[in-house]
Amino acid sequence: MKELKLMKGNEALAEASILAGCDAYFGYPITPQSEVLEYLAQEALKRTGMVVLQAESEVAAINMIYGAAGTGKKVMTSSSSPGISLMQEGISYIACAELPCLLVNVVRGGPGLGTIQPSQGDYFQAVKGGGHGDYKLIVLAPSTVQEMVDHVKLGFDLAFKWRNPVMILTDGALGQMMEKVQLPAQLPRTTVEPEWATVGKPKTRERNFITSLHIEADKMQEINLHLQKKYREIENQEIRFDKFECDDAEIILVAFGLVARICQKAAQLAREKGIKVGVFRPITLFPYPSNELNKLAGQVKGMLTVEMNAGQMVEDVRLSVNGKIPVEFLGRMGGVVPTPEEILHKLEEKFVGEIV
Amino acid sequence: MNEKTMTEEQHFSEVIAEENICVNENLVFEKPETLLDTPMHYCPGCGHGVAHRLIAEVIDELGIQDKTIGVAPVGCSVFMYNYMNIDMTEAPHGRASAAATGIKRVLPDKYVFSYQGDGDLAAIGTGETIHTCNRGENILIVFINNGIYGMTGGQMAPTTLVGMKSTTTPFGRDVAIMGNPLKITDLVAQLPGVYYATRCAVNNHVNVRKAKKAIMNGFKYQDLKKGLSFVEIVSNCPSNWKMTPVESNKWMEENMLPFYPLGDLKVPGKEN
Numbered sequence: 089m090k091e092l093k094l095m096k097g098n099e100a101l102a103e104a105s106i107l108a109g110c111d112a113y114f115g116y117p118i119t120p121q122s123e124v125l126e127y128l129a130q131e132a133l134k135r136t137g138m139v140v141l142q143a144e145s146e147v148a149a150i151n152m153i154y155g156a157a158g159t160g161k162k163v164m165t166s167s168s169s170p171g172i173s174l175m176q177e178g179i180s181y182i183a184c185a186e187l188p189c190l191l192v193n194v195v196r197g198g199p200g201l202g203t204i205q206p207s208q209g210d211y212f213q214a215v216k217g218g219g220h221g222d223y224k225l226i227v228l229a230p231s232t233v234q235e236m237v238d239h240v241k242l243g244f245d246l247a248f249k250w251r252n253p254v255m256i257l258t259d260g261a262l263g264q265m266m267e268k269v270q271l272p273a274q275l276p277r278t279t280v281e282p283e284w285a286t287v288g289k290p291k292t293r294e295r296n297f298i299t300s301l302h303i304e305a306d307k308m309q310e311i312n313l314h315l316q317k318k319y320r321e322i323e324n325q326e327i328r329f330d331k332f333e334c335d336d337a338e339i340i341l342v343a344f345g346l347v348a349r350i351c352q353k354a355a356q357l358a359r360e361k362g363i364k365v366g367v368f369r370p371i372t373l374f375p376y377p378s379n380e381l382n383k384l385a386g387q388v389k390g391m392l393t394v395e396m397n398a399g400q401m402v403e404d405v406r407l408s409v410n411g412k413i414p415v416e417f418l419g420r421m422g423g424v425v426p427t428p429e430e431i432l433h434k435l436e437e438k439f440v441g442e443i444v
Numbered sequence: 445m446n447e448k449t450m451t452e453e454q455h456f457s458e459v460i461a462e463e464n465i466c467v468n469e470n471l472v473f474e475k476p477e478t479l480l481d482t483p484m485h486y487c488p489g490c491g492h493g494v495a496h497r498l499i500a501e502v503i504d505e506l507g508i509q510d511k512t513i514g515v516a517p518v519g520c521s522v523f524m525y526n527y528m529n530i531d532m533t534e535a536p537h538g539r540a541s542a543a544a545t546g547i548k549r550v551l552p553d554k555y556v557f558s559y560q561g562d563g564d565l566a567a568i569g570t571g572e573t574i575h576t577c578n579r580g581e582n583i584l585i586v587f588i589n590n591g592i593y594g595m596t597g598g599q600m601a602p603t604t605l606v607g608m609k610s611t612t613t614p615f616g617r618d619v620a621i622m623g624n625p626l627k628i629t630d631l632v633a634q635l636p637g638v639y640y641a642t643r644c645a646v647n648n649h650v651n652v653r654k655a656k657k658a659i660m661n662g663f664k665y666q667d668l669k670k671g672l673s674f675v676e677i678v679s680n681c682p683s684n685w686k687m688t689p690v691e692s693n694k695w696m697e698e699n700m701l702p703f704y705p706l707g708d709l710k711v712p713g714k715e716n
Contacts, residue, residue, distance in 0.1 A: 111550055112546070112549060112550050114546065139549045139550055141545075141549060143542070143575075144571055144572070144575035145571060147539065147542075147571075147572075148539070148542040148545075148571065148572050148575065149542075151535060151536060151539035151542035151543045151546065151572070152542050152543065152545050152546035152549070153546060154533070154535065154536075154539075154542075154543050154546065155515065155533060155535070155542065155543030155544060155545065155546030155547040156546035156547060156549065156550045157546075158533050158543075158546075158547065159513075159547055159550050159551055161550045163546070163550070177536055178536060178539070181535075181536055285531075286513050286531035286532065286533055286547070287513065287531060287551060287554065288509075288510045288511045288512055288513060288530075288531055288551075288554050288555075289509060289510055289512075289529065289530050289531045290510045291509075291510070295525075295528075295529050295530055295531055295532070296531045296532075297525035297531065297532045297533065297534070298532070298533040298534065299525060299533075299534035300534070301522060301523075301534055
């Protein structure tokens with residue numbers, strides 16, 4: 089059996105990036121994710137020669153990512169909500185130019201400067217676009233420190249498979265809390281240059297250029313159609329989710345990330361009272377497991393979506409369920425984390441009367 | 445032959461023979477290999493074409509086409525990748541030096557340059573410019589300063605001269621409202637990370653030669669890994685200055701160059 093370590097979420101994620109053979113990290117300090125840059129500054133260069141650079145701003149960091157990702161290297165940045173907002177223009181460029189890279193958002197409560205406590209208030213930004221234009225990130229939502237580790241390699245693999253930016257959407261609690269983790273083996277750093285990379289043009293090939301500019305409308309539409317086709321294919325192939333006691337459930341709690349674990353506790357409490365409750369947890373927020381939720385809707389009486397925001401993913405749950413059953417919502421905002429008891433209370437208030 | 449009876453043509457041939465200037469470097473109409481055949485979209489008389497050509501010539505002469513990556517951001521030169529036969533990245537407005545940093549950090553032995561206009565480099569990208577210079581990234585920044593936003597149609601730039609008209613300063617740049625023009629090359633020349641800073645122009649033969657030398661230095665110095673090279677090229681914008689190409693060059697000489705004087709601002713090994 090592999091060695092278990094007790095690690096803080098942000099540090100585990102940073103360690104996982106070194107182990108995944110990441111070539112470069114560019115970032116800027118912001119609470120609650122500064123440990124990623126700090127850990128890498130301490131560890132990365134001496135162990136794998138990985139480039140670690142503190143940029144002068146998140147705007148500069150994402151454009152360093154843009155440049156470096158264009159060389160075909162494995163590159164990564166991390167930030168928290170206000171910093172991710174600053175990166176949106178660059179993310180839109182990266183998505184259009186189809187460059188692989190890993191972005192990490194350790195979400196804090198907003199809007200504005202908000203707070204440094206955990207939140208899921210950036211769901212819309214991560215899943216629906218955030219920056220300008222029609223583009224999609226592949227969005228992974230870890231719920232444990234172990235998944236903070238696992239999603240790093242998965243994120244890089246998906247980014248290169250689809251030539252698309254991947255975002256790990258986590259929160260301040262997962263970033264800061266310590267749990268036991270199993271670390272993977274060290275992978276070598278990339279040595280293969282993708283054919284599209286800007287690394288200097290040899291005589292043997294045409295020049296490569298990376299751009300998101302296509303001034304003719306027809307051409308720009310073609311690019312859009314190509315991207316949309318890719319996103320549909322990602323929806324066909326990359327949906328990931330987790331189910332907890334859904335088979336005999338009459339009510340389903342739908343939640344992502346840390347909240348899904350709180351929901352598991354709430355489901356246990358409910359079952360102790362004889363209410364059959366299961367938990368459905370989307371792991372990929374884009375692509376979203378809509379079909380699976382729709383199927384579940386056929387076998388349960390209702391769903392309760394629980395989020396640390398004012399109600400963002402619940403819109404996708406309702407779209408998935410398409411009116412088949414009632415979808416209720418419980419949200420805490422501004423850095424407040426919901427408790428299992430209040431979830432149970434909400435569940436009883438909304439559904440118990442209907443259950444024999 | 446008596447000098448007084450010598451025809452102009454004969455005199456010219458003699459000078460050429462004497463100074464031995466018929467060398468490859470001086471051939472005017474040979475297209476550099478690194479320059480593609482795509483017709484440039486630049487307005488007649490604009491300095492961009494000459495500046496592009498100089499970069500292409502330098503890349504040819506150094507034989508570094510396979511080791512060079514260029515970055516051109518938003519601005520008139522945004523289509524530079526259509527003209528240069530090298531790997532290039534088109535960066536967001538103001539962020540070319542950050543993108544160039546990313547490239548150079550993961551490919552430290554390649555030659556990396558950014559090619560930026562005044563609005564890009566000295567307004568929206570000032571932060572990136574100063575910090576890229578201050579970190580001493582081993583890249584070349586080519587900075588085209590024509591005192592105006594060309595691509596968006598002639599708005600005021602950070603480098604627009606006092607009193608100079610633009611579409612957003614229709615009565616001329618008023619210092620009380622818009623502040624003074626920014627001499628960003630003088631500013632970055634003060635930073636220890638900048639190894640070489642110079643200001644050139646491409647308005648006449650002599651200046652073109654000097655600009656080429658400066659660009660050549662900017663590429664060669666990357667081998668030394670001693671810091672950033674910053675080459676400003678004071679240029680014109682006939683369309684948005686609303687002048688003929690000839691008038692614009694004259695206006696540039698009479699107005700731009702006194703405020704942005706040509707010459708080295710920082711030379712390796714010399715106290716400045």
